[in-house]
Amino acid sequence: MAQLSSNIPSGPLADKWRKYKTEIKLVNPANKRKYKVIVVGAGLAGSSASATLAELGYQVETFVFHDSPRRAHSIAAQGGINAAKNYQNDGDSVHRLFYDTLKGGDYRARESNVHRLAEVSVNIIDQCVAQGVPFAREYGGLLANRSFGGAQVSRTFYARGQTGQQLLLGAYSALSKMVGQGGVKLHVNSEMLDLVVIDGVTKGIIVRDLVSGAITRHSADAVILATGGYGNVFNLSTYARGSNATAIWRAYKRGACFANPCYTQIHPTCIPVSGDYQSKLTLMSESLRNDGRIWVPKKKEDCKKPPADIAEEDRDYYLERIYPSFGNLAPRDVSSRAAKRMCDEGRGVGETGLGVYLDFAEAIQRYGKQVANRNHLQNPSKEKILELGEAAVAERYGNLFDIYHEITNENAYKTPMRIFPAMHYTMGGLWVDYNLMSNIPGLFVLGEANFSDHGANRLGASALMQGLADGYFVIPYTIGDYLASNSLPAVKPDAPEAVAAAKSVDEGVQKLMSTKGTTPADDFHRRLGHVMWEKVGMARNAKGLGEAIAEIQTIRKDFWKDVKVVGSAKDLNAELENASRIADFIDLGELLARDALHREESCGGHFREEHQTEDGETLRDDDNFAYAAAWQYNGEGAEPSFHKDELTFEYDIPSRRSYK
Numbered sequence: 256m257a258q259l260s261s262n263i264p265s266g267p268l269a270d271k272w273r274k275y276k277t278e279i280k281l282v283n284p285a286n287k288r289k290y291k292v293i294v295v296g297a298g299l300a301g302s303s304a305s306a307t308l309a310e311l312g313y314q315v316e317t318f319v320f321h322d323s324p325r326r327a328h329s330i331a332a333q334g335g336i337n338a339a340k341n342y343q344n345d346g347d348s349v350h351r352l353f354y355d356t357l358k359g360g361d362y363r364a365r366e367s368n369v370h371r372l373a374e375v376s377v378n379i380i381d382q383c384v385a386q387g388v389p390f391a392r393e394y395g396g397l398l399a400n401r402s403f404g405g406a407q408v409s410r411t412f413y414a415r416g417q418t419g420q421q422l423l424l425g426a427y428s429a430l431s432k433m434v435g436q437g438g439v440k441l442h443v444n445s446e447m448l449d450l451v452v453i454d455g456v457t458k459g460i461i462v463r464d465l466v467s468g469a470i471t472r473h474s475a476d477a478v479i480l481a482t483g484g485y486g487n488v489f490n491l492s493t494y495a496r497g498s499n500a501t502a503i504w505r506a507y508k509r510g511a512c513f514a515n516p517c518y519t520q521i522h523p524t525c526i527p528v529s530g531d532y533q534s535k536l537t538l539m540s541e542s543l544r545n546d547g548r549i550w551v552p553k554k555k556e557d558c559k560k561p562p563a564d565i566a567e568e569d570r571d572y573y574l575e576r577i578y579p580s581f582g583n584l585a586p587r588d589v590s591s592r593a594a595k596r597m598c599d600e601g602r603g604v605g606e607t608g609l610g611v612y613l614d615f616a617e618a619i620q621r622y623g624k625q626v627a628n629r630n631h632l633q634n635p636s637k638e639k640i641l642e643l644g645e646a647a648v649a650e651r652y653g654n655l656f657d658i659y660h661e662i663t664n665e666n667a668y669k670t671p672m673r674i675f676p677a678m679h680y681t682m683g684g685l686w687v688d689y690n691l692m693s694n695i696p697g698l699f700v701l702g703e704a705n706f707s708d709h710g711a712n713r714l715g716a717s718a719l720m721q722g723l724a725d726g727y728f729v730i731p732y733t734i735g736d737y738l739a740s741n742s743l744p745a746v747k748p749d750a751p752e753a754v755a756a757a758k759s760v761d762e763g764v765q766k767l768m769s770t771k772g773t774t775p776a777d778d779f780h781r782r783l784g785h786v787m788w789e790k791v792g793m794a795r796n797a798k799g800l801g802e803a804i805a806e807i808q809t810i811r812k813d814f815w816k817d818v819k820v821v822g823s824a825k826d827l828n829a830e831l832e833n834a835s836r837i838a839d840f841i842d843l844g845e846l847l848a849r850d851a852l853h854r855e856e857s858c859g860g861h862f863r864e865e866h867q868t869e870d871g872e873t874l875r876d877d878d879n880f881a882y883a884a885a886w887q888y889n890g891e892g893a894e895p896s897f898h899k900d901e902l903t904f905e906y907d908i909p910s911r912r913s914y915k
């Protein structure tokens with residue numbers, strides 16, 4: 256049975272991290288060269304960790320299933336990254352970022368980790384600027400900021416709508432430097448399919464070469480998983496199609512606890528689903544809510560009219576009406592549920608009725624007038640104001656408007672965008688302690704792959720912050736303490752446990768190849784996604800969750816009876832990769848539903864219909880559920896066991912979370 260200890264340092268909240276850093280054991284520089292660390296993943300979390308650990312002198316081996324670290328899903332991040340710099344002088348501070356994040360997560364995150372995250376946020380920006388990340392700047396040269404949901408200050412640093420791409424290029428150049436110097440050995444097209452655990456301690460991984468099909472053993476003194484989130488369990492999501500849960504799921508099957516799998520985030524501003532055979536959904540960044548106003552018609556009978564024909568007094572700017580103090584910048588979970596309520600009332604727009612408007616008309620007018628004033632234009636015409644306003648909006652969000660146009664063939668400068676909530680992020684993940692180490696010694700988990708600092712709901716622009724905090728600023732300390740404090744047995748790639756793990760990976764591949772069914776793996780993924788969205792999605796209840804578990808079990812049986820994988824296992828085979836990942840999604844989907852069923856409360860993105868306030872908001876149960884639920888694998892077909900990692904609140908006593 257796993258023993259979970261969060262290992263939170265003693266002392267006052269605001270001093271814990273400083274005190275921890277002064278008290279931990281250090282590895283002498285000459286000894287660092289003797290330790291080997293495996294990093295799986297090279298998104299923001301993995302690249303930053305690999306580069307930093309190699310700079311410190313450790314031998315690092317980095318594995319990615321992509322053909323280049325630059326293809327990691329982090330590259331898709333659009334809106335920005337938070338940091339408590341207070342450049343805007345609008346009242347921000349480390350404490351306020353800490354408070355907003357904890358409250359935003361509906362008091363279901365570990366307070367000490369969240370405080371550390373807010374503290375190191377300021378260092379991240381300095382590090383990235385030094386690397387040359389081209390953050391947007393104000394006229395005077397200072398870095399610019401914009402607002403994101405759940406905050407009343409502007410603390411989001413951005414590079415137009417390509418913040419993730421620019422940050423990843425920064426981390427990638429740091430990684431490339433260390434690859435060039437021999438500090439990091441990079442393995443591309445290499446998928447980790449198992450974890451090697453010897454005498455209860457992590458000692459390596461098993462990898463399949465996606466081009467040749469070769470299965471190899473790799474050993475190390477510590478393994479870091481930075482393999483991203485599991486949102487594609489819903490099939491349709493804003494994730495890159497290749498994002499998957501296999502690394503963390505296989506580690507779970509080797510004994511690592513999986514925490515809060517039911518904490519999933521539905522993002523309110525995505526392009527609505529358009530058909531059954533769509534493979535992915537597209538995010539319209541939350542940054543658009545800085546200037547876009549969200550509305551639906553007041554009257555159902557207006558829903559099919561063109562938006563321009565609906566008079567101003569017949570529009571319901573429902574977020575501004577219901578949440579006057581945060582308005583269109585209400586957090587994601589709150590905004591998504593509000594959109595669903597509007598559509599459930601029959602006031603949704605677009606062909607399916609599953610859409611709301613995101614309208615820039617007012618922002619275009621406002622910016623147009625501002626620019627005209629700044630340029631001393633006397634009595635500018637309406638057309639001139641429109642032209643100047645559209646140019647100002649394009650400067651801020653142009654690439655997002657282009658994406659919207661590419662997908663819908665509509666010009667969002669002239670007519671409002673249609674948006675609807677979609678699966679976007681996972682707050683759950685492998686359980687880690689304060690050191691970011693799982694319950695298996697030597698296995699560390701960073702970025703979206705861990706159960707993270709976001710509790711039951713992540714605030715916008717905080718994932719990039721967390722991934723880079725973990726990689727650049729936390730793991731370099733905590734892994735050193737682990738290596739210096741333990742006498743670790745020698746690394747042995749040919750240990751019987753490693754050989755057995757490689758054999759079981761090979762058998763798994765053969766099982767998929769030999770099923771020789773008639774149904775492509777994607778069909779099972781679509782079935783799974785449908786169940787997840789309908790019964791484990793934005794609103795959940797006990798009956799639906801029970802049905803979901805039974806339906807997922809049926810999907811699993813059908814999958815193993817009838818999955819069709821063509822091609823060979825000794826060659827590049829995308830069908831095989833896909834089927835193997837979907838098999839893991841099916842298992843994970845069941846655990847997610849089980850976790851949602853056990854959590855008899857509503858918090859953040861986890862909305863149980865049985866537990867809501869009179870006005871349809873989440874109703875937490877702090878007496879019974881103020882803990883992270885950590886699930887432990889008990890073997891095929893057996894129910895997982897369950898541990899509580901109790902949450903204690905030293906600074907901020909959980910209160911009713913309100914954005915009104």
Ligand SMILES: Cc1cc2nc3c(=O)[nH]c(=O)nc-3n(C[C@H](O)[C@H](O)[C@H](O)COP(=O)(O)OP(=O)(O)OC[C@H]3O[C@@H](n4cnc5c(N)ncnc54)[C@H](O)[C@@H]3O)c2cc1C
Binds near residue numbers: 318326
């Ligand atoms: C469209 C979109 C926009 C977003 N915008 C923002 C934003 O503006 N601000 C913000 O803060 N957050 C944003 N997010 C969230 C944020 O982008 C992610 O949470 C974050 O980038 C995840 O980084 P990561 O390093 O943890 O994982 P990833 O970037 O997903 O990297 C995972 C890495 O692991 C590797 N990998 C995975 N499995 C294996 C395996 N089995 N074997 C070998 N390698 C493996 C992959 O090759 C990859 O290198 C956005 C998310 C989406 C979907």
